[in-house]
Amino acid sequence: MHSTDSGYKRPAAKRDALKIAKERNVRFVRLVFADILGVSKNVSIPAGELDAALDGRVTFDGGSIDGFVRGEELDMVLRPDPSTFALYPWASGDGTEARLLCDISMPDGSPFEGCPRTTLKRAVEESRATLPDAAAGLEVEFYLFESHESEYGSTRTADVGSYFDFSANDRGEDARNAIVAALQSMGVAVASAHHEHGPGQHEIDFAAGTLLEAADNLLTLRTIAKHVAARYGLDATFMPKPLEDRAGSGLHVDFRMEAPEAELDDLTLYFVGGLLAHAPAATAICNATVNSYKRLVAAWDAPIYTVWSQRSANALVRVPPARPPSHVEIRSPDPACNPYLALAVLLRAGIDGIACRTLPGDPLTGSTYELSERDRHERGIGTLPKSLRQAIVELDRDRVVRAALGDHVYHAFRDAKLAEYERYRRAVHPWEHRAYLRLY
Amino acid sequence: MTAEDLVAFAESLARIAATGGGATALAAQLARRTGVGVLVEDAQWRRLAAAGPAAGVPGTVRDLLAAAAAPTPSIQRLMDGRAGRALSIRAGEAHLGYLSIFPSDPSQQPADGEFDTLEHAMRLTASAIALELARGPAGGRGSPRTFWEQLEARAYHDATAARDDAAARGIVLATHYVAIDIEPEGIGETRVAAARAEVRSLAREAFHSGEADLGALERGASLLFFVPCNREIDAANARTAAALLPRGLAKRAEHLRIGGGVGNRVPLLSLHRSIEQAAAALAIARRIFGTGRVAVYDDLGAYPLLLEGAATPALQEFARRTLAPLRAYDEKHQTELERTLKRYFAARQNVKVAAAELNVHRHTVLYRLRQINEICSCTLDDIHDQLTFRMAVAIDALNG
Numbered sequence: 001m002h003s004t005d006s007g008y009k010r011p012a013a014k015r016d017a018l019k020i021a022k023e024r025n026v027r028f029v030r031l032v033f034a035d036i037l038g039v040s041k042n043v044s045i046p047a048g049e050l051d052a053a054l055d056g057r058v059t060f061d062g063g064s065i066d067g068f069v070r071g072e073e074l075d076m077v078l079r080p081d082p083s084t085f086a087l088y089p090w091a092s093g094d095g096t097e098a099r100l101l102c103d104i105s106m107p108d109g110s111p112f113e114g115c116p117r118t119t120l121k122r123a124v125e126e127s128r129a130t131l132p133d134a135a136a137g138l139e140v141e142f143y144l145f146e147s148h149e150s151e152y153g154s155t156r157t158a159d160v161g162s163y164f165d166f167s168a169n170d171r172g173e174d175a176r177n178a179i180v181a182a183l184q185s186m187g188v189a190v191a192s193a194h195h196e197h198g199p200g201q202h203e204i205d206f207a208a209g210t211l212l213e214a215a216d217n218l219l220t221l222r223t224i225a226k227h228v229a230a231r232y233g234l235d236a237t238f239m240p241k242p243l244e245d246r247a248g249s250g251l252h253v254d255f256r257m258e259a260p261e262a263e264l265d266d267l268t269l270y271f272v273g274g275l276l277a278h279a280p281a282a283t284a285i286c287n288a289t290v291n292s293y294k295r296l297v298a299a300w301d302a303p304i305y306t307v308w309s310q311r312s313a314n315a316l317v318r319v320p321p322a323r324p325p326s327h328v329e330i331r332s333p334d335p336a337c338n339p340y341l342a343l344a345v346l347l348r349a350g351i352d353g354i355a356c357r358t359l360p361g362d363p364l365t366g367s368t369y370e371l372s373e374r375d376r377h378e379r380g381i382g383t384l385p386k387s388l389r390q391a392i393v394e395l396d397r398d399r400v401v402r403a404a405l406g407d408h409v410y411h412a413f414r415d416a417k418l419a420e421y422e423r424y425r426r427a428v429h430p431w432e433h434r435a436y437l438r439l440y
Numbered sequence: 441m442t443a444e445d446l447v448a449f450a451e452s453l454a455r456i457a458a459t460g461g462g463a464t465a466l467a468a469q470l471a472r473r474t475g476v477g478v479l480v481e482d483a484q485w486r487r488l489a490a491a492g493p494a495a496g497v498p499g500t501v502r503d504l505l506a507a508a509a510a511p512t513p514s515i516q517r518l519m520d521g522r523a524g525r526a527l528s529i530r531a532g533e534a535h536l537g538y539l540s541i542f543p544s545d546p547s548q549q550p551a552d553g554e555f556d557t558l559e560h561a562m563r564l565t566a567s568a569i570a571l572e573l574a575r576g577p578a579g580g581r582g583s584p585r586t587f588w589e590q591l592e593a594r595a596y597h598d599a600t601a602a603r604d605d606a607a608a609r610g611i612v613l614a615t616h617y618v619a620i621d622i623e624p625e626g627i628g629e630t631r632v633a634a635a636r637a638e639v640r641s642l643a644r645e646a647f648h649s650g651e652a653d654l655g656a657l658e659r660g661a662s663l664l665f666f667v668p669c670n671r672e673i674d675a676a677n678a679r680t681a682a683a684l685l686p687r688g689l690a691k692r693a694e695h696l697r698i699g700g701g702v703g704n705r706v707p708l709l710s711l712h713r714s715i716e717q718a719a720a721a722l723a724i725a726r727r728i729f730g731t732g733r734v735a736v737y738d739d740l741g742a743y744p745l746l747l748e749g750a751a752t753p754a755l756q757e758f759a760r761r762t763l764a765p766l767r768a769y770d771e772k773h774q775t776e777l778e779r780t781l782k783r784y785f786a787a788r789q790n791v792k793v794a795a796a797e798l799n800v801h802r803h804t805v806l807y808r809l810r811q812i813n814e815i816c817s818c819t820l821d822d823i824h825d826q827l828t829f830r831m832a833v834a835i836d837a838l839n840g
Contacts, residue, residue, distance in 0.1 A: 266684055357646075359677035380673030 027095035038338025157200030248295030274353015281398030286333035348404035486660035614668030762832035
């Protein structure tokens with residue numbers, strides 16, 4: 001077993017998971033996996049079936065899950081990762097409940113090409129020769145709104161706090177602390193948490209870990225935050241841009257690269273070069289909803305150009321000034337993405353930069369928002385896609401990002417997102433009513 | 441020389457040039473006919489040829505010219521009472537190097553005016569060498585190498601002519617270029633060719649551009665690369681790639697070290713400016729920062745200005761006067777105050793780092809700095825005194 005900062009000991013093997021389940025009187029275990037859109041799905045089993053589940057003997061109907069449909073191959077096998085066994089910090093009616101994050105395999109035991117967790121594992125494995133110990137920390141922003149019975153919830157906030165504010169009578173703060181405590185009890189290493197720019201907006205930062213741990217952590221946070229917030233009469237949302245006139249919620253990914261000090265400068269530069277070169281295509285994965293593109297505008301320090309910097313707060317990639325460079329932060333993803341796919345494409349983009357020795361140009365100083373078109377041309381700075389449709393066009397063109405996803409995920413994701421964009425395009429939005437209904 | 445002698449001399453030069461004799465053969469002919477020592481250097485002060493009595497011929501005339509930074513078409517006298525004359529080798533407006541002559545016996549001061557009689561012979565020889573240099577060792581038109589040499593020599597009067605010529609030779613040109621001057625370091629004569637081949641191969645990979653052809657020339661021990669940079673980002677990447685070159689090379693061949701300089705991004709016809717900047721950056725990098733470093737001209741702050749003026753008597757005198765008390769003290773007491781001061785500055789005034797480099801305790805460095813303050817009647821913490829000493833140290837280093 002290995003431990004986290006909270007003292008929680010993660011089970012490393014099947015034997016440990018079974019032992020903990022018995023000691024803590026676990027009644028049900030949720031076998032959790034992510035669909036192709038990054039949404040958590042689960043199959044709940046009684047604790048007595050845990051042994052069989054850990055042996056990979058639990059199947060489910062893949063045909064009913066987004067992106068999993070594959071003709072006659074509908075019976076998928078869940079392959080739990082024993083190291084992710086954790087107790088939920090709340091008691092269900094009949095006793096303690098636990099969860100296991102799972103990979104998905106085919107009935108014959110071979111890995112399922114459409115499994116996002118397997119896609120990330122493959123990307124990490126393929127990158128091992130270049131970056132043997134790649135790690136990442138995530139900074140996740142989200143909003144806590146007042147709970148509302150309506151179909152879509154409300155956007156009324158429970159506080160008026162701002163960046164790093166400390167408020168004694170803030171339900172949002174209490175809920176955020178409870179979320180952090182819940183995460184820690186499940187073995188998730190939280191580095192810090194604070195109030196963000198917008199009223200009701202918060203940020204939780206995960207300590208750096210393996211890329212798989214980072215993606216697992218985000219999946220866990222999205223589930224835990226909603227459960228805990230509900231207890232405080234709040235709704236947690238990871239929607240990228242819930243309020244038009246407030247900051248959107250981002251997911252900053254801090255890549256940490258282990259390499260001999262003399263090589264770190266070059267590796268970091270090339271990694272940044274790769275991230276910038278493939279950023280337009282990676283946007284389709286990292287900003288995967290139509291709403292994501294309402295965050296990627298020239299406001300609230302959201303990145304809009306493929307540019308890197310050491311200090312600018314709104315550059316796409318930031319490498320804080322240090323010798324040797326300590327980490328590379330990419331700031332465009334949002335927390336509604338599928339973290340497995342996002343980390344897979346970002347990693348492969350960076351690795352491609354190292355392989356092709358792609359240089360990123362000089363780091364930018366100042367705000368990227370003030371760059372003229374001529375400046376951008378001279379500095380070779382591109383623009384991030386402005387819509388999901390445009391991002392998918394970029395994805396179609398980029399062989400590196402497509403290869404990181406694999407054919408199955410690429411096609412399934414593309415089909416799902418084109419359909420989503422088409423539904424959005426056909427919908428008549430409230431803004432259109434306000435602008436045109438009486439005018440014409 | 442009589443008029444007949446001059447005609448015969450001109451004909452002999454033409455014969456040598458026509459049969460493929462280069463700068464060395466032309467210099468030798470001048471030495472044979474006049475009995476003086478002859479030195480030919482290129483625009484970067486690299487020795488191209490030497491002939492005649494070697495005793496009086498210096499390594500370079502760079503430090504012996506009053507206006508080294510601005511070559512003129514007229515014959516120049518040498519400074520410091522040194523007997524001899526120097527003449528800029530020119531092709532049109534372009535300065536390609538210097539042809540210098542020296543007395544056969546340096547201990548004998550030649551009669552005044554003796555050299556002046558050789559002016560016509562010097563001019564004829566310089567013209568013949570200029571033709572050779574402008575044409576290039578590949579000979580004749582048609583080779584890509586000749587194009588880059590002509591560009592360097594400012595032989596094209598407008599961009600259209602250069603583009604037409606390049607197109608005829610199958611060269612794809614960019615609108616702007618960055619010149620990068622790379623020189624293998626610490627390599628024995630026998631391994632220079634192999635080292636150059638290794639550098640050339642790596643540099644071609646590092647500076648490769650999909651948009652236009654990379655230019656390359658050999659200049660003495662140096663390799664000059666002209667990196668196409670249509671946009672500013674291409675120049676930024678060329679600078680970064682050049683800075684990474686020493687490490688990349690060390691991975692390929694551990695024994696191989698290089699130094700280099702990178703000029704600014706300039707329009708095609710101003711390539712000579714970038715070449716001069718690259719050469720200056722290389723010289724500064726080597727003299728100020730030591731070996732194994734590729735320096736970017738634009739990142740060198742005030743050093744290029746100091747380099748331009750470093751050879752002028754006023755600056756040399758300033759550096760000598762400022763450091764003289766330390767040198768005198770060091771000589772008398774066998775101390776290392778001047779070296780300590782230089783290490784202290786090089787270590788960005790970090791006493792601990794300077795002490796480690798000098799292999800002494802940091803208290804020793806502090807003690808020596810106090811001594812320097814006393815001997816020179818200065819306060820190294822004072823920014824004005826610091827400026828004086830930093831400039832003196834820099835000028836001293838740039839003068840080699």
